[in-house]
Amino acid sequence: MTATAAPPPSAAANPLLGEAPPSPAGPAPDDGRRAALPPLVRMARPLVTLRISVRQLSFLFRARRLYGETFTIRGAFGHDVVFASHPDHVKSLFTAKSELVHSTVGESPLRPIVGPNSILTSLGERHMRQRKLLLPPFHGEAVERYVAMIAEVAEREIDSWPVGRPFALGPRMQAITLDVIMSGIFGIDGTPPPGSAEQGLRETILRLSALSATPLAKAAEIINIRSEEPVGIVRRLLAELDRHLYALIAARRAAGEQERTDIFSLLLAARDEAGEPLTDHELRDELISLVLAGHETTANSLAWAFERLLRNPAAYDRLREEVRASDADAIGAADAWIEATIHETMRNRPVVPITGRRVTVPWQLGEHRLPGDTHVLISIALLHHREDVYPEPYAFRPERFLGVKPGTYTWVPFGGGIRRCLGATLAMAEQRVVLRAVARRTDMVAPDPRPERLVHRNVTMIPARGAAVVVTSRRAA
Numbered sequence: 249m250t251a252t253a254a255p256p257p258s259a260a261a262n263p264l265l266g267e268a269p270p271s272p273a274g275p276a277p278d279d280g281r282r283a284a285l286p287p288l289v290r291m292a293r294p295l296v297t298l299r300i301s302v303r304q305l306s307f308l309f310r311a312r313r314l315y316g317e318t319f320t321i322r323g324a325f326g327h328d329v330v331f332a333s334h335p336d337h338v339k340s341l342f343t344a345k346s347e348l349v350h351s352t353v354g355e356s357p358l359r360p361i362v363g364p365n366s367i368l369t370s371l372g373e374r375h376m377r378q379r380k381l382l383l384p385p386f387h388g389e390a391v392e393r394y395v396a397m398i399a400e401v402a403e404r405e406i407d408s409w410p411v412g413r414p415f416a417l418g419p420r421m422q423a424i425t426l427d428v429i430m431s432g433i434f435g436i437d438g439t440p441p442p443g444s445a446e447q448g449l450r451e452t453i454l455r456l457s458a459l460s461a462t463p464l465a466k467a468a469e470i471i472n473i474r475s476e477e478p479v480g481i482v483r484r485l486l487a488e489l490d491r492h493l494y495a496l497i498a499a500r501r502a503a504g505e506q507e508r509t510d511i512f513s514l515l516l517a518a519r520d521e522a523g524e525p526l527t528d529h530e531l532r533d534e535l536i537s538l539v540l541a542g543h544e545t546t547a548n549s550l551a552w553a554f555e556r557l558l559r560n561p562a563a564y565d566r567l568r569e570e571v572r573a574s575d576a577d578a579i580g581a582a583d584a585w586i587e588a589t590i591h592e593t594m595r596n597r598p599v600v601p602i603t604g605r606r607v608t609v610p611w612q613l614g615e616h617r618l619p620g621d622t623h624v625l626i627s628i629a630l631l632h633h634r635e636d637v638y639p640e641p642y643a644f645r646p647e648r649f650l651g652v653k654p655g656t657y658t659w660v661p662f663g664g665g666i667r668r669c670l671g672a673t674l675a676m677a678e679q680r681v682v683l684r685a686v687a688r689r690t691d692m693v694a695p696d697p698r699p700e701r702l703v704h705r706n707v708t709m710i711p712a713r714g715a716a717v718v719v720t721s722r723r724a725a
């Protein structure tokens with residue numbers, strides 16, 4: 249007798265998934281009703297700025313408890329900021345026409361670093377042109393080509409980990425994801441050759457990342473909040489990065505047109521509507537954006553996955569069992585559990601906890617009607633921790649997503665709409681491959697069983713100890 253496989257649970261039957269009550273949202277009708285900001289969080293401006301920068305989540309969770317799901321904060325940002333976290337509100341902001349809702353990444357702490365010319369910071373027509381140009385190398389088929397390379401880099405990295413000694417997983421994951429993104433951009437296979445400009449760039453980025461976790465860099469970031477140009481420590485570090493990048497640009501230009509398929513070549517060959525190529529400044533901004541957006545995020549999402557797994561033994565045991573079983577049925581089951589684990593990690597610990605928009609016209613968010621020209625931050629973390637959408641929101645339960653596709657406006661770790669993360673397919677592929685390899689080959693424990701604190705680094709949220717682990721045993725590749 250053959251057993252019939254149980255059908256995947258539908259979202260409706262899943263006790264770990266729910267629904268938010270509908271709430272009106274979108275451009276406000278012209279009915280003469282006065283627009284006003286939602287309730288203002290009562291706290292001194294410098295304290296608000298500090299809390300958003302240093303203890304964002306506890307601050308936001310508390311504000312939601314005290315003021316309701318839509319509230320306003322007044323910090324040192326030069327304008328008031330409204331926080332939104334209802335799926336209908338988020339949908340209205342993600343799907344609005346680009347002239348009605350602008351992205352505000354160009355006004356975030358990223359701007360002094362990536363410059364004004366990148367896909368991250370540009371708006372309107374210019375942004376759409378950049379997106380069209382850059383989409384093909386980040387599509388599913390193109391990403392499939394990277395999978396073997398990702399696996400190879402991951403296996404090599406795992407081989408180098410110490411056994412029986414604690415170390416932080418985050419920087420190790422970053423070494424993998426940096427190689428992957430640099431390979432896609434510059435067309436190098438794996439780690440760049442020693443002595444090359446690419447190698448110089450790679451080393452500088454790793455040093456920059458290590459430094460940017462220090463309290464000094466945090467202070468520099470707060471100082472940078474409203475400045476167009478980088479200042480202080482950020483400025484010095486970026487100068488070194490730029491030196492390598494401009495050297496690379498000069499070398500590629502000198503080499504002339506070549507039959508290459510990497511992203512750098514694509515950018516070099518691009519022409520604007522007047523037939524002009526990108527300037528060195530524009531190339532620099534685009535390249536640095538892709539390298540920065542493309543590796544720390546993915547690396548830290550992987551770090552969070554293991555930080556969570558090591559504190560949730562049932563989920564971790566199941567992952568190891570599934571990926572180590574070898575019959576044909578087991579492969580499908582392992583794929584499903586890996587996918588569910590990644591989805592739950594990105595819900596529970598979204599590496600980018602907020603993304604910004606500015607409404608240009610009066611906007612309805614539930615009972616509130618915002619005036620035109622209001623900054624709205626979508627709190628991905630608050631949305632992902634709604635009790636109505638995710639019962640037991642603070643628990644880490646991959647089975648929540650087993651056989652269930654996450655909702656477009658309830659699971660938004662990659663943002664949404666025309667600004668949705670360009671590298672989402674690549675980031676998912678990297679996480680699948682690395683999660684599988686690490687779970688198959690290693691057994692790990694957390695040196696400290698307490699959950700790691702969340703710290704904010706620029707626009708990301710990372711584990712305070714970089715996801716500290718001890719590998720207790722390692723299996724051959």
Ligand code: HEM
Pocket residue numbers: 351367368369379429537538539541542543545546547549598599600602603604661662663664665666667668669670671672674675
């Ligand atoms: C787990 C990893 C990642 C996370 C959590 C993440 C998250 C995000 C988020 C939240 C946004 C803003 C979306 C919005 O405002 O709607 C974004 C934008 C972006 N991401 Fe990612 N990202 C990841 C990996 C990557 C990778 C691997 C790349 C590759 C280069 C990348 C490139 C970009 C770019 C270029 C944008 C700007 C898109 C635009 O404005 O049109 N990201 N990402």
